[in-house]
Amino acid sequence: MEGGNIMNAVLIAVLVMIVLSLLRLNVVLALFIGALAGGLTAGMPVADVITTFTGGIVGGAEIALSYALLGGFAALIAYSGITEVLVDFIIGALNKDRSKKARIIAKVSIIAALLTVAVMSQNLIPVHIAFIPILIPPILSLMNELEIDRRLIAIVLTFGLTFPYVLLPVGFGQIFQNTIVTSFDTVGVDIAFGDVAPNLILPASGFVIGLVIALFYYRKKRNYETIQLATHQKREVSTATVITAVLSILATFTVQIMTDSMIFGALAGIMIFFLSFRFKWKSLDAELINGIQMMAYIGIVMLAANGFATVITETGHVMSLVEGIAEALAGQKIMIVISMLLVGLVVTMGIGSSFATIPIIASIFVPMGIELELSIPAIIAIIGTAGALGDAGSPASDSTLGPTAGLDADGQHDHIWDTCVPTFIFLNIPVLVTGFIAGIVL
Template identity: 45%
Template sequence: MAWAVVVSVLVMTILSLLRINVIIAIIAAGLTAGLMNGESLKSSVEILVNGMGGQASVALSYVLLGAFAVAISYSGITSLLVNYLLRALKSRRTMIVFVIAFVASLSQNVIPVHIAFIPILIPPLLKLFDEMKLDRRAVAAALTFGLKAPYVMIPVGFGFLFHETIQEAMDANGISLGIGTIAQSLIIPGSGMIVGLFIAVLITYRRKREAPVLAEADSVVEEPVKSQSFQTKHVWTILAILVTLFIQAFWQNLILAALAGIIIMFIFRVVPFTKGDKVVNDGIGMMGFIAFVMLVASGYANVLTQTESVSALVEISSDYIGDNQAMIAFILLLVGLVVTMGIGSSFATVPILAALFVPICVSAGFSPMATAALIGTAGALGDAGSPASDSTLGPTSGLNADGRHNHIWDTCVPTFLHYNIPLFIFGWATALIL
């Protein structure tokens, strides 16, 4: 059924905004899509569960990464970082947010570790944020910008994979473009996210804000061990981090990278063997929820794919938009926003959208560059703001390490408003200009 995508995404969004657990919201969305396409409740569940394996590797890597982050925190090296930032950036709230956005941007292209740095860097800084009365929503916006804007605009690292995905998907549907040309088509849409970042940091979340006060027991992360000087164990900690970054960048395998880091921390006694169970348990506490959300989101994407809901939505939309290029571009971007909000992955959405968009764009007279801009923008739309996207789950994993940051209202809603709206407007304008 054509409207299954729209209705199911609305179900997920409304339930999430009502503070229903996001896992329950995604399951409800998946079942809704299945039922609206004529599947029974039992078969809908089976399709959803069968699709969960698609993110098994990601889920395991997130859990191991959480354990590695806890081990690093235990070493005390993070307290050195906090003390340095306290001295260097005290009272410079805006500056520290832009520094975080810059560091996050490096994680996509220069050192392609994606969200791997967040549970390592952010939890130790939460105390600093609270002392500065820094609005954590600004930090969430900075992190999501760094996780998304670079891969949209720059064809290096994860950006190369994204642009290559667009290239291959378009080529499979009859349009051949070089990666450099695709990158040029996405510069203007990506620039919209830069505008969104400045609005979020300099206007919307510039004022001081107190984080909610919760009981000490609500936090799953221990305070870092207080350390006033650099010690030998910090050398081994830095070595573990460097090895992890190298393995992830060279072999593109976060499971092996996180596992190697953990092993080094134990071999060199940075973390005593007796603390092994606690480190793993705390790591699961930090990242286990995110891991399971990714599994369920993969199942939901499988429901939409198996029932051909996305193609049905595009077909019915094309029947109403005629040959007006402005309206066609608007509707296609809107479809991309809805689909990616549900699936939660730009990379997974692009091949689906390209197969549907290319014939429509060709018949409507869009240039190849305009078509690439539409596909890339439509795929990227919804990544920010989606409850199931690692571009929002990653920031929440760090900012909510002490239980004082809400995934939906403090990460998803702010990033949706500040990035999807300008990305939509700039992408729409680009499709009409090129």
């Protein structure tokens, strides 16, 4: 479809979606209305927008089912009681030693542990967001006891889900950086895989800068009400129960890595609970359903996000947006670099995935960068930054949906204002600045 309209469909769609989300309209409705606004702006008939949106939903079915099953598996882990025992032990230790030093050590330990696990989930044990619904809900009561601001934890988790793939050429980072290499190949420019990571060091430093600032900004206490998540009474946890729970967790991660499927990973963990015969199947079934319901909404958001992304792509206005900028700013290198990064930010915010954004923008940015006589390292830095921008902060990104799913398990963490806005401010803005610097100096 031609993108010659004065009003760009991509900008309209993303702007409408973000504004409606900030006004606290349900994200699913905001995504659909944004897609409709973008499609109509591009001249698509309403029927075509709906058909395209509906067709795009299919692409999100796997991740939606993954979220639901992981929610069910997380509920079974909580039902087993092992995480509750661990949390009670730590809270008991804190109550014995109520010194300020002990609380600070506990806070730092939790933040450091979550940061480490999040980073490892992208490379060493590439399970991505699978650890969040299992690990976060059970320790919410502990974080409440320590009065940790959940907005900081959202930033820590999102940092761990995004920073590694930009800088580290392993795990999901290998996929991300190889996508950049492939994008250069498609336009006839050969670069080595090893050329990508070194040129992304400066842009990636923005994530670190933002995280450090957030650690200081959100250091003040924030009160939350401690709400019992599980419907069951506290139980004595036997050694056999602990072994069952540990085996189910190991099975989930192992099967996911072997099959590259969160669905079958979650199913493996769930089946170990049922086949252990440690619990009544009726009780397990009830807990499984509760867990699925807890995560189902996030899955629905992902489905809507895929429909939104499909409509944005179908309009063809991404290319017209970039071409319009290149024509208007010819010869103005600084403005060109800024505009390229802002386009990446807008597109990724809308699509919700940096991995899906790279092929779209790289096909335009590479020839445009060469024509503007930018160096290859600068083009790599700009594309990597433009792709990563928006992944943190997008209402439709699993890098924000995942943290929200865990932190909002007790209904006290807002997806937009407690996850998306903080991660956008503290992660996207510094990366935008460092990416711009890299595009100018490299």
